[in-house]
Amino acid sequence: MATPDRIPRWDEQLQRRLARGEETALGELYDRLSPMVHGLAGRILADQVAADQLTREIFAQVWEHPEDFDPAQGSLRSWLGALTHRRAVERLRARRDAERAPERGTGATEEEIRAVATAARVQYVVDSLPQPLRETIAVTYYDGRTYQETARLLGISEQAAKQRMRLGLELLATELADERARQEPHPSRRDGDGHGDGDGHDDGNTADDGHRTGRGDCDCDCDEGERT
Amino acid sequence: MNEERHDALRSLLGAWSLGACPPRESAELERHLRGCAECTEEAARLRDAAGWLSLDEPLDQPGSLRQQVLDWCLARRPAELPVPAWGMPYTAETAKLDALLRDLGPEEWQEVAELPWHGGAELLRPAEVLGRLTAVDGFLALALGLPDPVPAAAPSAPARARVVERRVPPQEAAVPAPRVPRVPPQGGPSTAVTARTARLLADQAGLPPQSVRARWRQQTHDLVRGAALAPQGSTPVDLGFAVLPLRDAFVDRALECFVHGEDVARAVAYPYDPPAPQHLRQMVELVVRLLPRALAGLRAARPQPAGAPGTAGPAGATAVREPRRLRLVVDGPAAGEWLVPLGGEQAGPPGGEPVASMVLDGLELCQLAAAHRDPDRLPVGEHGDRAAVREVLHALPLLSRPRAL
Numbered sequence: 297m298a299t300p301d302r303i304p305r306w307d308e309q310l311q312r313r314l315a316r317g318e319e320t321a322l323g324e325l326y327d328r329l330s331p332m333v334h335g336l337a338g339r340i341l342a343d344q345v346a347a348d349q350l351t352r353e354i355f356a357q358v359w360e361h362p363e364d365f366d367p368a369q370g371s372l373r374s375w376l377g378a379l380t381h382r383r384a385v386e387r388l389r390a391r392r393d394a395e396r397a398p399e400r401g402t403g404a405t406e407e408e409i410r411a412v413a414t415a416a417r418v419q420y421v422v423d424s425l426p427q428p429l430r431e432t433i434a435v436t437y438y439d440g441r442t443y444q445e446t447a448r449l450l451g452i453s454e455q456a457a458k459q460r461m462r463l464g465l466e467l468l469a470t471e472l473a474d475e476r477a478r479q480e481p482h483p484s485r486r487d488g489d490g491h492g493d494g495d496g497h498d499d500g501n502t503a504d505d506g507h508r509t510g511r512g513d514c515d516c517d518c519d520e521g522e523r524t
Numbered sequence: 525m526n527e528e529r530h531d532a533l534r535s536l537l538g539a540w541s542l543g544a545c546p547p548r549e550s551a552e553l554e555r556h557l558r559g560c561a562e563c564t565e566e567a568a569r570l571r572d573a574a575g576w577l578s579l580d581e582p583l584d585q586p587g588s589l590r591q592q593v594l595d596w597c598l599a600r601r602p603a604e605l606p607v608p609a610w611g612m613p614y615t616a617e618t619a620k621l622d623a624l625l626r627d628l629g630p631e632e633w634q635e636v637a638e639l640p641w642h643g644g645a646e647l648l649r650p651a652e653v654l655g656r657l658t659a660v661d662g663f664l665a666l667a668l669g670l671p672d673p674v675p676a677a678a679p680s681a682p683a684r685a686r687v688v689e690r691r692v693p694p695q696e697a698a699v700p701a702p703r704v705p706r707v708p709p710q711g712g713p714s715t716a717v718t719a720r721t722a723r724l725l726a727d728q729a730g731l732p733p734q735s736v737r738a739r740w741r742q743q744t745h746d747l748v749r750g751a752a753l754a755p756q757g758s759t760p761v762d763l764g765f766a767v768l769p770l771r772d773a774f775v776d777r778a779l780e781c782f783v784h785g786e787d788v789a790r791a792v793a794y795p796y797d798p799p800a801p802q803h804l805r806q807m808v809e810l811v812v813r814l815l816p817r818a819l820a821g822l823r824a825a826r827p828q829p830a831g832a833p834g835t836a837g838p839a840g841a842t843a844v845r846e847p848r849r850l851r852l853v854v855d856g857p858a859a860g861e862w863l864v865p866l867g868g869e870q871a872g873p874p875g876g877e878p879v880a881s882m883v884l885d886g887l888e889l890c891q892l893a894a895a896h897r898d899p900d901r902l903p904v905g906e907h908g909d910r911a912a913v914r915e916v917l918h919a920l921p922l923l924s925r926p927r928a929l
Binding site: 319320330334335355415418422431434436440449458461 | 535536537538539541542543544545546569570572573574576577585586589590592593594596597598600601602603604605606607615619622623626629630631745748749752753
C-alpha cells in the first residue's frame, strides 16, 4: 500500500477541484487516468463498446461523488484501478451468466473469468511499474533487444539493465502469485486491495505486497544489485 | 562454481527470461540452471511472469471517447465552472497531442518532424515542437496573468523591438512576382516570436523529453483552467503577428496544436485524427475571419497590380471602390458558407454579386492556412473570376506564422 505521506498533492487538489465542479479538473483526471481505466476495462471485457461504456461510468462516478475517494487509503490511480477492475469483472460475470444455458455448470466459466482477470491485473501491474523498469522491459521485450543493446539505448550500465529486468519481472511474478492466491478462496473479493502505488514513485513499493507469496530472498539480491 | 560466478549468472535471469541474452551467455546460464536449484526456482518464476507480457495490446482508445465521457459526466452533473466553448478545441487538441506523446519511445523522441510554413519548412524533434508550442502559448498565459514560460531576454535582444498594434502579416515589400513570397520576413513582430521560441528551446535543451512534455502539458492545463475560472473572451492577446481576442487566440492555438501534432505523428508514423467537427468549424470560422488580413498582406507584397496575370487584378478593383467579394463554400464536417471581401479590410457595401465562388474541404482549408498544402494543387471547386480564387488560395498560407530561427 502507498503510505499517506507519499500521496501526491495532485490527488487531493484534484479531488477538491472536482468537488467545486471545475470541468477542467474532470478533463485533467481523464487525461491522466483514462489510459489505465480504459486499458484495464478493455483487457477484461475484450469488447470496445463495453470498455468505452465502463470508462464513462467510472469517470461519472468520480465526477458525481469525488468524496468517495479517500486519500488516506492510497493514490487516486490505485483507487480507480481497483474500482475499474471490480466493475469490469462484475460485468464480465453478468455477461457470462446471461450467456450460459441454465443447466450447465459454472466451473469453466468461472475459470475463464479468473484467467482474464489475472491477465488484466498483471498487465495493470506492468503499466504501473516504475517508469525505469517498465521502459527497460518494454524496449527489450517488445522490440527484441539484448540487454546490452537496451543498456546502450537507455544510456545505463549493462548491470543496471539486467537488474531492472530482474526486478521488474520479480514484481510481476509476485503480483501473479498474489492474484492466484487471492482467487482461490473468493474469486470476486479483491477490490479492497489497491495494490500498491500505481504512480510508481518507488521501485520497491509494489514488492511490499509480496509477503503472501514465497518470494524468498530476492529483495535483498535485487537491492544489492541495484547498488553495484 | 564459485559464488561470484553464481551471482553473475543469477543477475542474468531477468534478461534471460525476456530472451535478451546473447547465445553464449544463455548457454552458460542454462548449463548452470541444471545444477542450481535456487536459480532454477527463480528462473521458472520470472519466465512465467515474462509469459504474461505477450498479452495482446489493449484496445485502442478512440480519440472521440474523451468528449463522449466528458459529455456523459457533465450531463449527469453540470459543471459549476465550465470550460467556455472557445476553449474546447484547445482542450481537445492538446489532449490528443498528449495522448500521442504518451506512446513515444526513446527513439521516437529523436525523430525529426518537418514543419512547413509559408517561408519554407523547419526540422524539429518532438520536444522542440513542444517548446515552440509552449513559447507561443505563453502569450495566452501572459494575457491570463499566468507566468511566462519563456525566460526573460537579455537586455539587447531584439524582442524589445516588437510593435504590436494592427499588424498585417509581415511580408517583404519588394517581391516582383505575383506569387506568394517564399522568403522569411526580416525584422518585425515575428522576430520577437522567434526570439522567444529560441530562448525557450535553449532553456529546455538539456531536459529529457518527458520533462518538456510535462511542462507543456502543465501550461495547457493552466491556460484552460485560467479561461474557465475567469472566462473573458475579449481580453486582447498579442500573438506577435496579430492581436486577437482571447476567444480567437484559443482557437488559433488549437489549430496550431493540431497542425504540429500531425507533423509529429507523421514523423513517427502514427495515425492522427482530424479535429472534431464542431472544433473544426470554429477553426474554419477563425481562418475566414483572418482571411482579409492575409489578402492585405499578399497585396502589400506586390508592388504593382499590373504584374498580375489574367483579368484586372483585385488591387485595381479596390482602386475603383467596387465591392468585390468571393463566396467561400466549405464542405465536409465543418460545412458553411461565407462572403469574403476581396478589397482588403475595407469591404464595399453588401449586396453585390460575388465575383467568384470556391468550394473546398474545411480541413484542407485549415491546412492550407497553416501552409501545409500547396495552393496550386489543392482540389478546389471554382466558378467565376479565376484570378480572385487564386488570390484567396495564395493568401491563406500567409496566415502560417513565420518562425524560422
